[in-house]
Amino acid sequence: MFSLNKLFNHSKTQKQHKKTSQECDFESLLQKSLEEYRSDVFPLGLLDCGLIVDLSFEKQLHAFACIKLTLELNFPAVGERIGIENYLIEKLALKVELTLTCKLKEAEKIHKIKHIILVASGKGGVGKSTTAVNLAASLKCEGAKVGILDADIYGPSIPILLGLEGEKPQAKDEKTMLPFEKEGIKSQSIGFLVPAESAMVWRGPMASGALTQLLNETDWGELDYLIVDMPPGTGDIQLTMSQKVPASGAIIVTTPQDLALADAQKGIAMFEKVKVPILGLIENMSHFICGHCDQTSHVFGQGGGKVMAHRYGIPLLAEIPLQLAIREYGEQGKMIADEPSLNISEFYRKAARLVASQLYYQQTSKSAVEIIITDD
Ligand SMILES: Nc1ncnc2c1ncn2[C@@H]1O[C@H](COP(=O)(O)OP(=O)(O)OP(=O)(O)O)[C@@H](O)[C@H]1O
Numbered sequence: 494m495f496s497l498n499k500l501f502n503h504s505k506t507q508k509q510h511k512k513t514s515q516e517c518d519f520e521s522l523l524q525k526s527l528e529e530y531r532s533d534v535f536p537l538g539l540l541d542c543g544l545i546v547d548l549s550f551e552k553q554l555h556a557f558a559c560i561k562l563t564l565e566l567n568f569p570a571v572g573e574r575i576g577i578e579n580y581l582i583e584k585l586a587l588k589v590e591l592t593l594t595c596k597l598k599e600a601e602k603i604h605k606i607k608h609i610i611l612v613a614s615g616k617g618g619v620g621k622s623t624t625a626v627n628l629a630a631s632l633k634c635e636g637a638k639v640g641i642l643d644a645d646i647y648g649p650s651i652p653i654l655l656g657l658e659g660e661k662p663q664a665k666d667e668k669t670m671l672p673f674e675k676e677g678i679k680s681q682s683i684g685f686l687v688p689a690e691s692a693m694v695w696r697g698p699m700a701s702g703a704l705t706q707l708l709n710e711t712d713w714g715e716l717d718y719l720i721v722d723m724p725p726g727t728g729d730i731q732l733t734m735s736q737k738v739p740a741s742g743a744i745i746v747t748t749p750q751d752l753a754l755a756d757a758q759k760g761i762a763m764f765e766k767v768k769v770p771i772l773g774l775i776e777n778m779s780h781f782i783c784g785h786c787d788q789t790s791h792v793f794g795q796g797g798g799k800v801m802a803h804r805y806g807i808p809l810l811a812e813i814p815l816q817l818a819i820r821e822y823g824e825q826g827k828m829i830a831d832e833p834s835l836n837i838s839e840f841y842r843k844a845a846r847l848v849a850s851q852l853y854y855q856q857t858s859k860s861a862v863e864i865i866i867t868d869d
Contacts, residue, residue: 519557519585526584530577534570534850539577542567542853546594559588568849569595569635569717572842595636597717599856603708605715606640608741608852611769615756617725620777621746622650623823624813624841625722628744630828631838631845633677637717640672640679644704644734645724646695649684656826661685662711669712676831681711697733700724704734718849727759735767741852742772744810747801749776749793754801761805770855772810772848774802779812808851811844813837 512520527539535542547563562581571593578591599607612625622645629641643651652658655675662670662685672679683703695703704721713719721738724730735743743764747757757774764771776798781790792815802809813819816837822829830841 515555515557522585523560523581526581530580532573532576534573534846536850536854539564542850547592557585557587559590560585561590561592563592563594565594565596566636567596567598568853569597569632569637570846570849571595571636572634572839572846593636597637599853602739602741604713606713606719607717609708609719609721609738610772610848610852611721611723611735611738611740611743611764612746613723613731613735613743613760613764614725614746614753615727615758615760616753617647619725619746619748619753620813620819621645621725622654622722623819624744624746624775624777625720626651626654626823626828627830627838627841628845628848629678629718629720630676630830631841632718632720632849634831634833634842635845635849637849638715639677639718639720640681640713640716641720641722642704642707642711643680643682643684643722644700644707645722646683646700646703646730647724649682651680651682651722652684654823654826654828655680657682658826665712669710672711672713676828678828679713679716681707683707695730697729700730701733701737705737708738727756727763732763732767735764735769740769742770742848742855744772744775744848746775746777747798748778749791749795749797751794751797754797757801758805761807771805771807772851773808773844774798775810775844776812778815781815808847810847811840813840 524540530539543564543566545562546565549561550557551559574591574593578589581589581591597607601607602609612621612628614621625641629639633639641651643649652660657673657675657680660673662673662681665671670681672681686703686707723734745757745760747753761771778793779798781792798809798812814837818835818837819829829835830838832838
């Protein structure tokens with residue numbers, strides 16, 4: 494754990510000097526505050542998963558007036574900045590300017606990729622691909638290097654969602670293809686390899702062969718996360734695919750209808766069988782907020798995702814509303830999560846931070862920490 498001892502002396506903007514008792518007291522208070530901070534994303538506080546890389550302060554009339562603090566997090570969560578800043582302002586009773594950066598220190602699992610995350614659904618049409626693309630965009634916005642691999646042989650839609658329809662991947666050399674890069678996200682799709690009609694009749698080994706080929710023969714470069722958009726369903730194909738890639742975890746997308754939830758349960762069972770940890774459930778098209786009167790309607794039923802997540806002891810990462818803009822952005826080949834000014838993007842961004850946090854704690858054998866996701 495990082496200690497704040499000597500921090501004032503190490504601060505880039507301060508000269509070496511003997512600490513005053515006032516500075517020592519301030520150091521202890523800052524350290525205690527960072528240690529005691531708690532949120533869904535930081536269940537063990539901030540010093541446990543971050544490093545103070547810079548601290549400087551301004552004094553007025555011998556009292557601290559403002560601190561500038563830079564925290565380097567071990568996983569992408571820069572969207573937590575305002576919440577942490579407000580907390581520190583309250584605890585320290587002074588102006589705080591916080592900068593958050595991110596650097597994953599974990600080892601690469603395959604090639605130069607640190608984590609592979611499978612995005613799956615028990616049935617088709619629940620918004621799995623839309624969610625996968627927006628999770629990728631969110632992880633990038635939160636500070637990570639991200640790629641997306643479209644493995645949905647039944648309907649590869651990532652090229653459409655990224656505005657890359659009709660494009661063909663370029664060869665780097667005889668063995669490797671270059672991924673596409675859009676808004677800082679690298680992508681590759683099974684749709685580029687074969688015509689949709691022939692891929693649909695593949696059996697498990699063929700589909701998983703194509704997935705591993707795309708994974709291994711694409712020059713991904715350094716990635717913190719590779720999101721894999723899986724084919725919908727829980728059959729032989731999905732099972733074989735899940736076994737073939739060294740996935741860090743899986744996310745299951747469902748809608749609130751009973752039928753979709755029943756299929757999502759099969760998805761949970763499938764990942765348990767192949768020992769891929771389930772990072773959480775996303776309930777898509779969870780509710781509809783009327784644009785005129787702001788009233789919320791639960792068009793497809795209410796609370797199903799919450800009940801299921803509770804039953805299986807997995808986090809409910811997000812309840813994403815049914816919103817016209819989500820479909821419109823998808824059709825225009827744009828990622829809505831890339832638009833911080835739209836409230837809807839925060840649903841995806843929060844889910845991405847929770848996923849990244851879980852993977853970090855899982856990796857550092859701190860999975861015993863129970864991540865309780867609150868409603869607020
Ligand atoms: N929250 C949402 N609000 C409104 N429309 C949505 C939402 N999520 C997805 N959609 C729309 O629903 C349709 C299906 O979405 P998508 O293609 O992502 O589903 P999928 O589960 O990946 O489908 P498939 O099983 O065919 O691969 C798309 O038109 C998409 O724009």
